[in-house]
Amino acid sequence: MNKRIITVIAAAFFAASLLGFGALPSAQAEMTRITVGGSGPGATAYILAGGLAELINTKIKHPKLRITAQTTRGFVANSRLVDSGQMDMGMNSTPLLWAHHRGIKPFKQKATNIRVGIPVGTSAHQWATFEKSGIKTIKDLAGKRVSIGPRGSSTAVQSERILRAYGVFDQVKTSRLGFAEAPRALQDGKLDAYGITSTLPTPSVVETAAQGKLYLIPIDKDKIDSLKKQYPGYSPFTLKAGTYGGQKKDVLCLGYNFYLIANPSLVPEWVMYDIVKHLLDPKWRTFLLSLPTKGYAALDFAPDLENLSTAGVPLHAGNVKYWKEKGVKIPQALIPPEYSK
Structure with missing residues (x-):
């Protein structure tokens, strides 16, 4: 052993x-x-x-x-x-x-x-921010301060793959905060958004929803299809409305077992x-x-x-x-x- x-x-x-x-x-x-x-x-x-x-x-x-x-x-x-x-x-x-x-x-x-x-x-990969950020799409993350997850994590891999699929990875001001650190940094105004891959409801995102009006950034279906071809094992995941406080709409995410x-x-x-x-x-x-x-x-x-x-x-x-x-x-x-x- x-x-x-x-x-x-x-x-x-x-x-x-x-x-x-x-x-x-x-x-x-x-x-x-x-x-x-x-x-x-x-x-x-x-x-x-x-x-x-x-x-x-x-x-x-x-x-x-x-x-x-x-x-x-x-x-x-x-x-x-x-x-x-x-x-x-x-x-x-x-x-x-x-x-x-x-x-x-x-x-x-x-x-x-x-x-x-x-x-x-x-798990579903989620992009969390506040409604007041004005961020609506993954492309909007260009030029923003975004935690993509700690090195060695599945979150960091999914975050980078998704951002590259949209062609904005090199334009994002990335950091690699831990799963407990990212919500605090978002609340303190040190981040504009963060990515996290987890089952639901995710504790970090629950915390963000308790701090303000949560906005979850959806991924487009064609990008999921593209990622599935490159990296077998991915699938679409619908994050149902009401999973988090104040979440009124379903959100499409990248998912896997x-x-x-x-x-x-x-x-x-x-x-x-x-x-x-x-x-x-x-x-x-x-x-x-x-x-x-x-x-x-x-x-x-x-x-x-x-x-x-x-x-x-x-x-x-x-x-x-x-x-x-x-x-x-x-x-x-x-x-x-x-x-x-």
Whole structure:
């Protein structure tokens, strides 16, 4: 297992799961310990990683497994850390899995040590500003001060791709603030807008809506179609009116699913199998959906083989075992070489 010193997330809603680490039974040495990378504070993956730790450690009280949620810069960083063996598990999206599997920007090398678990979230890329800014379209961001998300985050990748699709990336005064920092900078007049990719409702955008009259900048359908051709895994996402305070209209966004990922050398088959089994157990449905941002709603799409076939990244052996037991036919291309029938 990965023995690196890690940063433990200290979010209040799952504090009990982390406090439980200090009161493990005498069989402590026999515990398998797994780190799961989420993202930074204010992002959905941060919350979901903590929720998974709470489920396994506190709700289920798994006799052989302990999970620690790790703060990271986001999906790009997660993918690199898991592939390199510096982190056991993380979360990543279809478009970034597709890119890393092929060594395409923002990655410089092809991933060889990533296996995929089940879908845990559906994200939409949102552009948030205040109505008083006068910004109505993505083209209007030219010349404006815009946070595109921290380096290593999925948000930063989506922000840049969208701005380039509109031909304004080089004209925008970009910064790379964290997910909790951007709303404060917008409120303080230090930003004109910010981008964030997350499930809904997104805590950062909820905060902005509470500070003034929120305006969400829509993306055009033809730009989504263009991005889908360049980076398979994207899809249109309609952000429904009323998602945020004062939001009166639907807003079209760029969307995608994201998944648990794991390094097969660090995460045994039984670990992923147990995680998938417990996440899909109806007994824990209420708890998982009670997490902020309606966490884990994308479990309804599992196993999501069509999207994963697009990405081309093999499933984790534990994930394959679970679905085969359920009678689901797994495409041969998604079965990892280490899987044994």
